Amino acid sequence: MPTNAIPSLAILAMAMGAAAILAERTRRSGFIDGIWALSTGVAALVLILGLSVPVERPLLVSALVAIWAVRLGRHLIGRTLRGDGDDPRYAALRREWGEAAPRRLLLFLETQAIAGWLLALSAAAAAARAGPLGAQDGLGIAIVLIALAGEWRADRTLAAFRRDRPGEVCDRGLWGWSRHPNYFFEWLFWVGIAVVGVGGAEWRTALVLVAPVSIYWLLVHVSGIPPLERHMLESRGEAFRAYQARVSPFFPLPPAKDQAGSHRDSSQ
Structure with missing residues (x-):
């Protein structure tokens, strides 16, 4: 300890x-x-x-x-x-x-x-983790910086969309590839920290991996996506249901074809 x-x-x-x-x-x-x-x-x-x-x-x-x-x-x-x-x-x-x-x-x-x-x-x-800084640390830093920039961008896009089109479901930018890009990049940050620290003593590596595993479980299965999407279905109804059908819930992926062809908000 x-x-x-x-x-x-x-x-x-x-x-x-x-x-x-x-x-x-x-x-x-x-x-x-x-x-x-x-x-x-x-x-x-x-x-x-x-x-x-x-x-x-x-x-x-x-x-x-x-x-x-x-x-x-x-x-x-x-x-x-x-x-x-x-x-x-x-x-x-x-x-x-x-x-x-x-x-x-x-x-x-x-x-x-x-x-x-x-x-x-x-x-x-x-x-x-023991040893001098090296390429492994550089890779971890790169992942962390991508995560911080991605989360900042997702937050900015959503804030601007809410000002322009309140009450709708945002599928602009990163929100068109993931229903919760802010959560994805939050998880990715801890992946980057884990990359910096993984290796060496088994107990320490196991503890390093606690962060990305636990934050993924909390965001995807407990206190992140489930209650937020219940709220969005109650407040946005079919608009959000259509968004769910075409956009990945967590990992950014190319969206499915938009059958409704509409933009709405994900307060996500």
Whole structure:
């Protein structure tokens, strides 16, 4: 167990507790994911600072994770401040939980704290790989940069589309190849970190791979695509159903022929 494992988990637990209080008081749950991203980045940096290895790779991974956390946290919190409603995923959970919503939201967010801690542990394990920087690190950096640029581009495209054509389903640019390109590039970021760190001690490599495996499972099967697509089907109906029929859910792929020939929004 890394030296700073408990303090890093405590940071995430306290941050998500604060996020639960903020979401309850403001009824703007979009703050939650932004706080999660920032606190996961801080937890990863705390873990990496506790490593007893040469500084080159820890500095590299720290810089990449810091860029990821600040960009994503700033984007999500900024979007929430500019918006005027609750995140539909959390709003649906509140309706489902009823009077127990405050307590269950706190418990739910503390599980997210554990998920963020696993990502932070995975980043620290990647930073701990022995040996000088080399081609493997270069490949990981390239994947990370592609992921950051792709997620930024997807977010910008969707924001512009929402301004121009509110209430429709966005299939412009990357959104025409994946229904959730922001989620795909989020996963790809952690693939890049894993590429930097894979190799060497078996236990450490297994921990490095926790991040891409767990983030894929969460985004595709748990808290990402399933609740969001349920909301989109309820709010956009047949327009979104047609979008589902022609566009890949996660991995960017050439779209099937558009039978309806229309553009609509994926609030994705």
